[in-house]
Amino acid sequence: MSAAASDRPRSLADVTQGAIAEALAVNGLWLDLGAVTLNVRSDSPVLAAQLKIVYGHYPFIDKGDWADAHIRIMQARGLRRWVRPQVVFYCDGRLAFDPFPADSPLPLLEWGANWLVAQRLNDLLLLHAGAVERDGFALLLPAMPGSGKSTLTAALTQRGWRLLSDEFGAYDPEAGVFRAMLKPVALKNASIEVIRDFAPDAVIGPVFPKTRKGRVAHLAANMASVQRRYETARPGAVVLPQWQKGSPTRWEPLAEHVLFPALSFNAFNYNLLGEAGFRAAITLVRQCLGWQLIYSDLDDALATIDAAWPGVVERHAQAEAS
C-alpha cells in the first residue's frame, strides 16, 4: 500500500523550506505515513514552513510512484483571495470541505487527511483510538469525549513509547497486527500547554487559535517513530482514559463486555466491514487486557501504565507459549 520511493533519503528537516514549497507546487509532496501514503500539492505560501516543523523527520519525497490519496490545499480564488483569504481542500480533484483561513492550511490538511483515511482504508479495522507501541505490543487509547486521549498519547510518546497514531488504531485483521498511521498528534486547547510543560523539548508546530475544535497545535512524531513506521505491533492492551480534575489516579480492570463496545462501536468503519469487523473486534477483545484509567496527574498516569506494562507483555508471552 505504501510504496512511495525516492532516491534521496533526506528528511523534510534536511531540505529548505523553498524545496518543500517547490515540491508542493509542482508534483506534490509524498507523505509516507506507514500504512498510507498521501500526495499533497499546495500553493499556500505558509504550508511548507508548517510541514517542515511537524513532519520534519519524514523523508522528503518529491517524486513518488504511488499515493493512496491525492490532496490539494489551494488558496481560494476570486474576491475571497483579497477580502478574507482562505484555503480549500481538494481530494482527487474534488472539493471536499468548507474552507479554512489562509494561515491554517496544516489543520485543514490534517483534518481532511484523517477523513480520507477513515473513508478509504477498509482493509483495516480503523479504531478511533490513540495507539502507541512498546516491546512489540500496541497500547490502545480509545477516544471518548473529553477523555484526554491525545494528551495521554502525546505524553507516552515523550516517555519512550513509539507513536503509531494519534487517531487510528489501524488493525490489520489478516495479519493480526496494528499498523502505523503516523501523523502529528493534534493537541487541543489546554493540552497544548500541558504537553509543553510536560516535555519542553517536544517539537510542537504553530498554534491555530480558531479552529472548529478550538485552539489546535500539532506535536511532531519523533525520529524513532518515523523511522520505524513500517514496524507492526501485536495487540497488547486497551486503556480507556478519563481525565478528571483533581482525581487521584484510578486503575481498574475492564471486562470484555465493556471493551467490545468501546472498540467496535467507536471504530470508523466497523459497520462497513460487516462480519470481518465483528471477527476482528472479537479477536482484539480476546487478546487485549483492558483497564480504565481515571487521572488528573499526567506523570502518575504514565507511571501507572508503565508499572502495568510488564504484566501485559508477560501475559502475552505465556499465551504464545501455551
Add this chain to the structure above:
Amino acid sequence: MQRFARVEGILVEPIGHLWAAFSPATGETALLNDESASILEVLEIEPADTAAVCAVLSSDSGIAPDELFALVDGSWQQLTEVGLVRELPVSRNHPQ
C-alpha cells in the same frame, strides 16, 4: 402460535457478562444478555415458537415455563429487528 427461526450465518460470541451477536442480514451487532443468547441457542436446533423455546429453557434451567413465557415472548421483537431471528410464515402444520 408464531414460530421463529435463527437467521442463517449469524455469529454469537460470549464477551464478559454479555454476548455479542452479528447479523449478516442487517450488518448490525447487538449486545445480548444470557436469556436472549439462550433463545438463539435453542433456535440453532430448529425453528420454534415461544412455548417450545420456554420448554427447552425450562428443562435447562429448572424455571417453570410459565415464568419464562413473558421473557421469551418479549425478546422476539428486538431479535427480529436486529436480524438475528426471523418470523416464519404460518403453515397448516403449525396453526396459530
